[in-house]
Amino acid sequence: MASRQISTALRQPGGLRNPMTRAAITTAAAGAAMGGVGWWRHPNGGYGWVGPIFWPYAYYDLYDYAWWGGGYDPYFWDYGYGDLYAGLFGPYDYDALSGYAYYLPGYAGPRPPATGRSRATAQTTTLADMCGSDRSDIAGFPIEQFRSAIQPNAEQSTALDDLASASQKASATILNSCPKDVPLTAPSRLAAMQQRLQAMRDAVGILQPALERFYGLLSDDQKAKVTALVADQHRGQHEATADNGNCNMAQPTTIAWPGDIIERNVKPTDAQRASLDALRDAATKAEDTLKSSCPPTDARTPPARLAAVGARLDSMLQAIGTVRPAVDTFYSALSDEQKAAFDAVGPERDGGRSAMAAAGGDEPPRSRHRRHHHHGPNVGGMIFRMIGL
Template sequence: GYGWVGPLFWPFAYNDIYDYAIWGDDIGFWGYGYPDIYAGIFGPYGYDDLRGYLPERRTGRRYRGGGRIEQMCGNDSRSVAGLPVDQIADTVQPTEAQSAALGELGNASLAAAQVIRAACPAQVVLTAPNRLAAMQQRIEAMVTAVGIVKPPLDKFYGLLDDEQKARLNALAENQRKEAAARDPNATVAQSCGAAQPAMQEWPTGEIEARLQLSDTQRGALQVLQDASADAARKLKAACQTNEAMTPPARLAFVAKRLDVMLQAVKDVRAALQNFYATLSDEQKAQFEAIGPKRSA
């Protein structure tokens, strides 16, 4: 996955959902997990890096970089965000009733994409608690989007006969084989359940040196670290390494994964807010400087 791009978490969120659910393309969706929570805590971007995502100056001149947050949130038009209804129809040759159900699925797909796009951040955030808040909002929108798509997908798939289901499932299987041929080392287990790299180990010594914590603050930091470690364990355990063969089954795995990720973000965010509340303004500034320094 792309992780965080400037102030935006999961820039291709809806595409990753339906690429996996419909086509079985699992690397994009399953590449997200604990490292993104870590990046929310220790944001890799400093203020200078984020200036290009800020709104235009009143003079009409843009900040260096010229990027706007809303431009990164994706296109939710039917031609871009809608499911490939024509390709599915060509594959299964639907009856009239099935065509109507496929149309309902296409409309639901568009509505789901619009929900996710609406959850894009309206402004750049510069603190860890606000980054996790933005992350939570993004995942909540993804959960809602899956809830929109699931009933019409189940309905459409349920109307197909066994031969039509086999053709649709074979289409996804062929795409997975092509992807595996291009990158045989790219697996769900590798991207989702990989061991935590050293870059994501907690910089406890640096925090102590920079912030000069009191005993109370040190205790709050330990709670945060424990919550973070628990989130990493739960997300690793929620990796889907067995290949699901049908679109409804894959979407069900998407829903389960997002639920686990959302709860993990909520748990870490609560502990982070408690720790952050114990810090002085100077300590907060020192804490926020850790991520950009380590990224550099």
Template sequence: MRNTTALRNPGFRARIAASAATAGWHHGRGGNGWWRHRNGGYGWIGPLFWPFAYFDIYDYAVWGGGFGAPFWGYGYDDIYAGMFSPYGYDDLAFYLPPRASSAPGSPDAAPDRLIQMCGDDSGDIVGLPIDLIRQAVEPTEAQRAALDDLARVSVTAAQNIKAACPTKLSLTAPGRLASMEQRIEAMLAAVATVQPSLDKFYSLLNDEQKARLTALGENQRRKIAARRGNRPVVQSCDVAQPAELKWPAEEIEARLRPDDAQRARLAALQDASARAADMLKTACQPDDAVTPPARIAAAGKRLDVMLQAVRLVRAALGDFYGTLSDEQKAQFEAIGPRRTALSDQPDRARRHSRRHRAFSF
């Protein structure tokens, strides 16, 4: 986890996220969850949304190409997973460390086991590889000053993202979407912090230096591709939704038995979810940006659309959720964990058991 070279490999981060996402499951549940991304990672790990967010932003902005796959893999499926979380309380409690000041599994304990996936504000681990850039472009004095400023603000940006690490468990769908909204707001703030300095530094480079920076990115991509056996990188947010992401209308009806007023709000929630999916699909353009300034701008636009989509769904969810009785809320929250349990196969459970033994924070 503290190997910065390894963490700059998107595939390596995806493997860590996959192990962390299933390590806390109880009763043999595990396997490939329905909320898994196409690159193998997970958008949700227990109470945490978007692990390694700072790496995903910087990797895409600086290197582009296959490095953008983790960033562009986030979308509507994560909002869906926020509403219908696969984690029950016992599963979430695994991510909280026992403390003398709070009982194990207490909702008020800070999830220190996830802190390194939230973000890191130390200069030697934040995603922006300043030393590699310096070696590649051989900056002039003015360029070196701009690069030093970029290094400084990248640490500040990482601090913004780290500050949005969850400090308590969100046990309800509205709470999870609130946590998701807070995380995306912090990422947008990080982009706004880095973007002016990145624009200034890049504008000071001559054509030869820009070519060297591009070549450095291509070299980094070749190294990672070689480690992956030269398998193609899936870099798209515009993909067909798996069957598991189908709106669970029948299950909601059977479990909650809503009255007419609740059905009207439920229909509004379903409509808001569909509109959010359409918004994110329309805003998918991972291959259009060709320079670091253009890519950081594209990242900011994508995050802004994600924030709008989350807020749209969260408002409709709040209207619906507020009409539910305590029993109905409990039934609604059980949809995700029940679906995950039913979808597991014995061989997946065995693979999970091996991962659980091997994984530690």
């Protein structure tokens, strides 16, 4: 989607409800600090990591799949092992990440001047928007569409209002999982990823009883109207891909273990190599866990699809729970120089540029990081220029 189309879509009410628009924005934001397409890109074109944020627009993806199915929004099932891998071997170096820090909702330091349109407009299209929302006009969708379609009786209307309240609470739960600072290491990235996924799982737990109660009160005729509403939504989303096609797709370069780079740059000792082997085994086990949790083909109602969302998030949390102790053990056994080299594995994969090479010579990246704290590029300005705001 071209920048002019993105800009036009964002000026429309509810523009971010279009999954293709959201994917285009995350692509622009993810590549702003890197100067191009990264190896951690999803098969459908979006990104699971945008700077320090894992799963941008998570609340939209969760709701879209539950309400409309993967034929409308194919992005929920793109998330999987490739994102865990990108958490282990973060694609951004320190300077790139520090540029994103200004646009996190919890960041309290000075902000660079807005670029293009007014500061107020620019700040409404930042990383904070990717974290979530507690606004009822966003979090409550598509409640009013359902109300209009089914013409609920008094009991059903009350249940629908309760579902709207649960939806807003669930969305606020996801919003609160946004990182308050930038995770710079593999342990901190996986911790942030786990926090985000747990918030999404908690959101499902908030939504599920309210959705099941509402849907259970509907007559067969009203359920048929819900099905027709879903079909209408699919017809209006011509660019979406096939339903549920991508849950285990991953680019080969994404999932290949970077053993040669680790050996060459980190130079683990024999004792460290044992814990490195344990980490690789844990990553393989996590990948197998996620391969076994594709969506059911018979999830044809919103409650069934929401249950599938919960099951997938459980699998992702299980996968991270397998990897996190192993990465913590390995990382804690490294020297500062080895940690800096391990942190540079991901950036080195992206165009062959390591953090040490970027530093200019043999100075350890970690000491350079201290000297240049909070002086990264104006990523926000680049994002706004790329999407035409």
